[in-house]
Amino acid sequence: DAKTTQPNSMESNEEEPVHLPCNHSTISGTDYIHWYRQLPSQGPEYVIHGLTSNVNNRMASLAIAEDRKSSTLILHRATLRDAAVYYCILSQGAQKLVFGQGTRLTINP
Amino acid sequence: GAVVSQHPSWVICKSGTSVKIECRSLDFQATTMFWYRQFPKQSLMLMATSNEGSKATYEQGVEKDKFLINHASLTLSTLTVTSAHPEDSSFYICSASAFLSEQFFGPGTRLTVL
Numbered sequence: 001d002a003k004t005t006q007p008n009s010m011e012s013n014e015e016e017p018v019h020l021p022c023n024h025s026t027i028s029g030t031d032y033i034h035w036y037r038q039l040p041s042q043g044p045e046y047v048i049h050g051l052t053s054n055v056n057n058r059m060a061s062l063a064i065a066e067d068r069k070s071s072t073l074i075l076h077r078a079t080l081r082d083a084a085v086y087y088c089i090l091s092q093g094a095q096k097l098v099f100g101q102g103t104r105l106t107i108n109p
Numbered sequence: 110g111a112v113v114s115q116h117p118s119w120v121i122c123k124s125g126t127s128v129k130i131e132c133r134s135l136d137f138q139a140t141t142m143f144w145y146r147q148f149p150k151q152s153l154m155l156m157a158t159s160n161e162g163s164k165a166t167y168e169q170g171v172e173k174d175k176f177l178i179n180h181a182s183l184t185l186s187t188l189t190v191t192s193a194h195p196e197d198s199s200f201y202i203c204s205a206s207a208f209l210s211e212q213f214f215g216p217g218t219r220l221t222v223l
């Protein structure tokens with residue numbers, strides 16, 4: 001399974017945009033980039049996924065580098081409820097997700 | 110849509126007993142269900158993958174005779190922890206997917222073995 005590298009933690013302020021980076025230099029051509037987040041004592045929640053083009057949904061945007069070796073999850077206007085651990089995962093389809101340590105995002109009021 | 114439930118949400122049991130955890134996809138048919146385990150301050154670790162009507166595929170290091178998985182229907186999978194010991198205390202999370210779509214996770218079950 002291709003690996004990803006994320007910062008251990010990040011901090012941002014409420015109502016400001018947040019850019020969460022993810023490096024995946026060994027990504028293969030058929031790997032999708034998935035983002036999940038996990039609030040304390042809860043199961044992970046799907047955020048967004050993409051293959052090559054940038055993606056937008058109601059929760060976030062995913063910006064994928066042209067060489068696909070990195071990507072950035074963008075929360076356009078963070079709220080306190082966005083405080084969670086964010087996982088960037090590579091997978092061919094949604095099968096066998098391998099979770100790394102993720103980025104713990106703290107939102108300051 | 111895409112709601113996955115787990116029951117119970119928490120359970121406390123004595124060492125040596127067996128515990129069954131249910132995972133249900135409430136509004137879709139799940140061709141594949143996954144079971145994960147998460148220890149405090151650690152990430153999720155995949156335990157096994159199960160497809161409806163067939164035997165589960167266990168990850169390396171996971172004892173299949175200790176963690177029994179049944180996926181009898183497209184909406185229900187069960188994980189039974191047999192002869193539980195304190196080291197089995199953990200947060201168990203299931204997920205479900207349909208035909209290679211995204212995985213949707215349950216809320217988790219916290220198991221404490223005394």
